[in-house]
Amino acid sequence: MAARGRRQFKPQPGFQAQQDQKEGVHASILKQARKSGQLNLSGRSLTSIPDKVWRINIDVPEEGKTVSMDDADDRWWEQTDLTKLILASNWLTELSEDIVNLPALTVLDVHDNRLESLPKAVGTLQNLQKLDVSRNKLTELPECVGQIKSLKSLHVEYNKLRQMPADIGDLLFLEDLDMSNNELTSLPGSMGGLSKIIKLNVSNNKLKSLPGELATMNALRQIDANHNEISSLPPELGTLLHLEQLYLRHNKLTHLPVLKDCSSLKELHLGNNQMTDITAEHIQHLPAISVLDLRDNKIGMLPDEIAQLQSLERLDVTNNDLAGLPYHLGTVASLKSIVVDGNPMRSIRRDIIMRGTQEIKKYLRSRIEEPLDMPAASTNGVQSNKGQSGVIGGTSDGVNAHDVMQMKSLDYSNKKCNQVPDEVWKLAERGEITSINLSKNCFTDLPQGIMLVSDYLKELNLGFNKLTSLHSDIGLYFKLTTVDLRNNQLTDLPSEMSSLESFPSILFSNFRLTKLPAVPVYIKPKLEILFANLITKIETIDPQGMKQLASLATLDLQNNNIGQVPPELGLCKQIKSLQLSGNAFRIPRPAILAKGTNATLEFLRSRIAE
Template identity: 75%
Template sequence: MAARGRRPIPPKAGFGAKQEASDGVHASILKQARKSGQLNISGRSLTSVPETVWRINIDTPEEGKTVSMDDPDDRWWEQTDLTKLILASNWLTELSEDISNLPALTVLDVHDNRLERLPQALGTLQNLQRLDVSRNRLTEIPICVAKIQSLKSLHVEHNQLTSIPEDIGTLMFLEELEVSNNQLTALPASIGYLSKIVKLNVSNNKLVSIPAQLGSMNALKQFDATHNELTELPTEFGSLQSMEQLYLRHNRLLHLPVLKNCVNLKELHLGNNQISEITAAHVAHLPAISILDLRDNKLTALPEEMGNLESLERLDVTNNDLTGLPFRLGAITSLKSIVVDGNPMKSIRRDIVMRGTQEVKKYLRSRIEEPVTINNGTSNGVQSSKGQSGVIGGSGEGVNAHDVKQFKLLDYSNKQCKLIPEDVLKVAAEGEVTSVNLSKNCFTELPEGIMLVSDHLKELNLGFNRLPKLHPDIGLYFRLTFLDLRNNLLTDLPSDMSSLKELREIILSFNRFTKLPSVVYSLPKLEILFANDNKLGSIEADGINRLSCLATLDLQNNSIGQVPPELGNCTHIKSLQLSGNLFRIPSPAILAKGTNAILEHLRSRIVA
């Protein structure tokens, strides 16, 4: 801190301890400020700043008139000039021009007051680095502010500004500019001269455009223009090489320029605009993106190149016009959240969407066409032996060992096989896979050796096989949460399945069940049950009511002749599908109204 520099201004008459106290600032506070160089008198309901504050570097303190000069605790003549002054959360309507008496100030904080103007003397504070005048009643940034060449941080948010002066461009050392929540309709072109700006917040204004010169702000890392009236961004925006966070939500953007040089961009928030397209070119220049917010736009498709975003952690496409997602999204290991609510998804069943990100990713992965082939013992130059990174699993067909371990997924589907090679099972066991897909094969029984992966297995897909029955050993897969048995020849399930206490979803569609197996009613955590397209003749309402977690029940296209009214008491069911059966009540008109209407209608038919 700077040493005291006494100016030849005489003290004012009657300036003593009593007046200091009556001004709202006790002498002890001023005494401490002289030692530390910092004065905080915020939240004191002050309507004006006491003169003692403006003259703290000038006047001889009262203690200097009475205390011995030999007392080491009262060496007032060694006081430090004030460098930090906090006047926040008072009722100040103005600041005195006497602020020029505090030339050593590096921080001036007067936020949350009632200031309507700033003193011209601010321009003399050439050591000032931080100025906070936010939450006041200012209608302009005076020219004097542009004269503070040392300024690094300027907060003017929550005022009544209608413009920013061109002189703002002279603040060559400015690193942070906050002008949000004002009435700005434009930004000056000179803003591009602020080459050291790291953070710029212009949100909650009335901006209709951004000057192209903003593309010259080479140090800019965070730009927030949320809640404005922007219809487009200049192409120069793509030159912001340091940009890491870009907030553009709640504007009127019709398209996004290709951000060619924004290689460090980690967060891109484009929600609540009118953007209709994100192209492969957009995606190609976002290698570091981790958060991509595209919600509430007009997107009809996303490019397959989205699968190249290896750092993507969150994707929000809520309320668009998407009918599907790029399959390769499912292979992005860093992706922790996909939000797709409010889209007319046709290629992804709603029940999959309702189960969350991991289920969506699993489905997308299952749709990726694996271009894996083996020629003379190699695949793309990699040996297809039982190594850890090559293709294994028989001649002409196989799986990649590295992928099995990386994704904890064994996908041995669509092989038309009757058994699983030992080397495949060994790699799956070593990789502690949690998901196994054996669909579209020729299995007539639970494959031998599958117990090798039972310790960690949570998801098992045996759909599209030829199973006439399920081996009781299925009850040993205690960790199972998902079991797909669709398109087999099943007529019943083993009672041993009652041990599957973690099972949340079971798919029994397209089999030969004439009634729901009783063991189903003993699965305490079952949330989703698909039994459509069987030969079910009845519904056991009491059994279904015991499934207190059941939210989705699909019994479409069976031979159900009567729906018991007691089914209406199963209010925990959020999605009930009953069409394509023999019953006449509820009528098709009731069924068309949805689950709540069906359940209400059934309850109304219960005889007291």
């Protein structure tokens, strides 16, 4: 009878497995959680959380009812309180108030579910430091969240929040707050009490302004307010001493307040607004700026003082009303990228612009009047010293090591070579080079050794070579933003380029193509500039493919064999600069093209019904 009784007490293994599967949580997982204090139940298609999870710190586990006191491995009474609970990527519609039984939680992650509300008991979790409820269906954030005094990170992005509770300002230890991709129309002034906030993301909402109380958030280093409806900024924004990155793209700004005390600001993104000027006073208070994004505005002139920004690395003024650039901008040694397409440039020829940043800088320097009393021997002396001690790679084809390291740029163009010396690549690797110019050489593919800088490379110029194919390794250059492939013998591009997610610019001309390559062009929503002029066999335009390029602002298809311009191209309203001259089509007529991009697109739209 005793033996039969024991068989009845312990369920068969098959039955136990089915029961655990039904509840979605295996007993062994809970057992491990009692030891580690961490429980990860993400991606299990759970519609509800079993009660035994909420009572993991209270109930005696089944194995504890039969375990020997001498078994050191199963001393459940010595368990660790649960500190980390991950319930992400399930189908949860609610959380139980029984979460109050887990007071030791420091991390609660329920992102990517279907939650429409949060239990009030969340406010009792006084040890909680990280709360992630992003990608749910929350329409409001309960006031109980403001009671979690130890909270350092709060993520509520991708919900349906229309406002934030006033007591959000009570979270005095909060460092990271992400409210992006909601339906917020304003921010509570109480947020000014968040004096330890380092990173604030309010992008993709419906904000009309930012509160002046942001000025008291002294620890702020990054503000992302992209894609809102902000028409003005509070002047107090200029008092943020530690601010390093400010994102304000795709708003309705017409004016920027002078950021008087933002001496630490490194990146300022003002693209896609309605600004008409940037003044000398703005510039003089931005000594540390390295990225200045002014694209898609209405700026008519840049102040000469912009040449004083000795840390400036990237300047984007695409699609403005600039007729020229300050000549002394060419002397800024740190400047690695100037993007100026889509401007009515009269002082700089288009062929110079097409050659890229270094040629633009060279041209600007050539326009500066040299002082008459400059001793010629001084210049020769410097060059002589470089030749003696700084040249790497030989006397005729070498590069100056000092210049390469300082500029983070390698210019190995016009050498008529098909390989680069190993010592030059090693120098580029040590200097973490971000820009390489290999144009006007004899390369037939990516040169060996370039992989040494794949982790840093942002700009690559392979124009005017003899490329017949492009190695698939190009897909490993994840930081690459601009590639120049003009005047080669390529017939296609490798599919691996689809991994380059941050491509804003690609230049390819004199290809032997009859249509634009589908990869990477039509799968790049971030592509902003596309030069495909002088592709002598291009015959058709795919308007549907162009429409998928939501960020495409510049499209140059000049001097091809395009026989017909599809009217549907007029629906691509994101295009600000469209160049179609030098093709075989008769409609639109040259008189229409001469009126500019807006007139051409409007004409094409008018022909859709016909």
